[in-house]
Amino acid sequence: MRVLAKLENARWLDRIGDAVRRAVLATVGKGRVGETLHGQPIGHPAHPAIVQFPVGAWMSAAMLDLLPGTEHAATALLVAGTAGTLPAVVTGAADFGTLSREQRRVALVHAAANTAAVGLFTASIVARLRGDHRRGRALSFAGVGVAGAGAYLGGHLAFAQAAGVNHAAAALPRVPLEWSAVDSVDSFTDGKVGTRAFGDTTVLVYRENGRFSVMVAECAHRGGPLADGRTIDVDGQTCVQCPWHGSVFALADGHAVHGPAGSDQVLLRTRVRDGLLEAARP
Numbered sequence: 001m002r003v004l005a006k007l008e009n010a011r012w013l014d015r016i017g018d019a020v021r022r023a024v025l026a027t028v029g030k031g032r033v034g035e036t037l038h039g040q041p042i043g044h045p046a047h048p049a050i051v052q053f054p055v056g057a058w059m060s061a062a063m064l065d066l067l068p069g070t071e072h073a074a075t076a077l078l079v080a081g082t083a084g085t086l087p088a089v090v091t092g093a094a095d096f097g098t099l100s101r102e103q104r105r106v107a108l109v110h111a112a113a114n115t116a117a118v119g120l121f122t123a124s125i126v127a128r129l130r131g132d133h134r135r136g137r138a139l140s141f142a143g144v145g146v147a148g149a150g151a152y153l154g155g156h157l158a159f160a161q162a163a164g165v166n167h168a169a170a171a172l173p174r175v176p177l178e179w180s181a182v183d184s185v186d187s188f189t190d191g192k193v194g195t196r197a198f199g200d201t202t203v204l205v206y207r208e209n210g211r212f213s214v215m216v217a218e219c220a221h222r223g224g225p226l227a228d229g230r231t232i233d234v235d236g237q238t239c240v241q242c243p244w245h246g247s248v249f250a251l252a253d254g255h256a257v258h259g260p261a262g263s264d265q266v267l268l269r270t271r272v273r274d275g276l277l278e279a280a281r282p
């Protein structure tokens with residue numbers, strides 16, 4: 001953990017990280033393409049799911065390498081797994097463009113380890129195709145070790161540094177579980193956004209034609225203050241734009257219209273009782 005803490009604070013990596021981020025945003029990491037690669041259509045980052053294919057194929061090949069008479073099957077799995085890194089690389093690159101500086105430092109080493117692993121697996125395939133299965137197995141086992149280190153850093157990014165996490169969902173435990181009053185219905189104006197303290201957090205309330213949407217005011221991307229965002233019109237939908245990195249959410253249903261947020265904004269349950277707007281955790 002001390003090594004990881006040093007890595008998170010390794011400012012000397014920022015020049016490389018910033019240059020890679022600029023390159024990513026100029027190519028795959030921006031606009032609709034970037035949002036799709038980031039996983040917005042499926043509601044969370046696609047990269048962690050996609051990497052299961054190459055990792056699974058490599059691990060399976062390593063298991064076969066422990067058994068006699070499985071050389072061809074192991075080689076086929078290595079070829080499939082190594083070819084399957086392309087979507088993993090592209091989705092990972094799109095995610096890179098949405099990370100904080102501290103996260104980018106870890107992500108750089110994560111990517112470097114995985115690149116080294118791909119090199120080792122490629123060398124293993126070449127050795128096997130030349131008939132040198134002994135050398136091929138040794139290179140594969142080295143690749144599994146290096147890919148394991150890369151996977152460990154990926155886990156650190158997701159679980160310790162909360163990269164790709166829905167920060168609005170993380171705020172939900174601070175919202176009352178039972179129906180609780182937000183404010184009087186009359187205190188909200190149709191077509192206007194309001195904010196209220198609710199439970200142990202702040203919620204953003206939008207009223208349209210007498211219907212209410214209530215969402216946690218912390219942005220799903222990295223917890224930015226949505227209440228300070230401006231309202232904009234996107235294709236006829238009234239949306240709020242996060243002041244930190246520009247994610248846009250439809251106020252009627254919390255849908256993430258534009259990233260970098262890969263998750264929708266969580267809506268609370270709402271009802272009106274005796275002139276009061278009430279809300280509860282979904």
Ligand code: FES
Nearest residue numbers: 219222224242245
């Ligand atoms: S915190 Fe990044 S877009 Fe809201």
